[in-house]
Amino acid sequence: MQVWRLVAHHEESRKALSKMIDIGRIAIGWSNIGDIKDLAPRNSSEIAAKLKSIQPDVENANMAGPSLWNLFSEVEIGDQVIVTANKKRKCVFTITGPYIFDPNNSILGYSHQRQAALTNIDPEKLWQASEGNVAEGESVRWTLVKCQGTKKSSDIVYFEGKRYSVTSTAIERDRSARDKCINHFGCSCQVCGINFEDVYGNIGRNYIHVHHRVDLAHSNGEYIINPEADLVPLCPNCHAMIHTDKPAMSVEKLKSIYAANYA
Ligand SMILES: [Zn+2]
Ligand SMILES: [Zn+2]
Missing domain, CATH: 3.10.590 (ph1033 like fold)
Structure with a gap:
């Protein structure tokens, strides 16, 4: 660095x-x-x-x-x-x-x-x-x-x-990468499926967090973000839960935890 x-x-x-x-x-x-x-x-x-x-x-x-x-x-x-x-x-x-x-x-x-x-x-x-x-x-x-x-x-x-999380946070805030991710996936959480507009109406429109799923520590500085493969829309709850592992757990792991506990 x-x-x-x-x-x-x-x-x-x-x-x-x-x-x-x-x-x-x-x-x-x-x-x-x-x-x-x-x-x-x-x-x-x-x-x-x-x-x-x-x-x-x-x-x-x-x-x-x-x-x-x-x-x-x-x-x-x-x-x-x-x-x-x-x-x-x-x-x-x-x-x-x-x-x-x-x-x-x-x-x-x-x-x-x-x-x-x-x-x-x-x-x-x-x-x-x-x-x-x-x-x-x-x-x-x-x-x-x-x-x-x-x-x-x-x-x-x-x-x-914390380098991983600092860089990840930075990427998650990158507006152009964010927009491309949302254009691809839409605004629903990819773990629990909540859509803020469906639940909260107008005030929830386009509201979602974007999570960065790749560990930059393995990238040798040549890494270029692919907003469709590397970023994923998550609601704030699922986003907080995915970051309880450091670095963050996989989306798939959180999905299985969610499925196992939420009936
Ligand atoms: Zn969620
Ligand atoms: Zn994240």
Whole structure:
């Protein structure tokens, strides 16, 4: 696991941050360079050179190159990103998916994105545990910079073996993955079958939790969520019960417990 520091946006950081939380992605600028996948760069200098060639007046190409390279190539699924806004450390995201180029104006024109979800990790604690510093060879001036990896910083995330549940919680909050799961399964609990709209009417419409069933510890950072195979809609009761094992028990096991006890 690596720790990163991202500056949300240089002008409208608060607005950008709330978009990131809402959409479930972190993002950085320099969008007119286009999709980095099409560039297929081998290093950060190739990105900086390309940016200078299409935008000769750009002053910060040497910051853009490493930041975009980090986002595109160095950041791994399961990494933690401390996001700052207005020079304050605001929150920590977990990376949940690969690099995406989004040409739509979803995050104030910041098109280079990674799927990520908000965690409950304290950004200040994680920064202090990373020695309050960026990694060797990285510059604090970059938009996206690697922090010093330390035993202490992984302790903040892994403490009491909770990395699994932190990452899972983050994935369960990822709105785009959630929507795909619900489109596929519908809104009824896959264990007990309750449908909140049937029971509570309008106020229960579209209400359901989404549970992540795969253990990321076995995924080597290359894991891409499949919302139909890896996520499952559960009611809050069944969701609480499935997490009584750590990591969570299988949906099948909870179903058999439910069937054995509820007559
Ligand atoms: Zn249920
Ligand atoms: Zn869950």
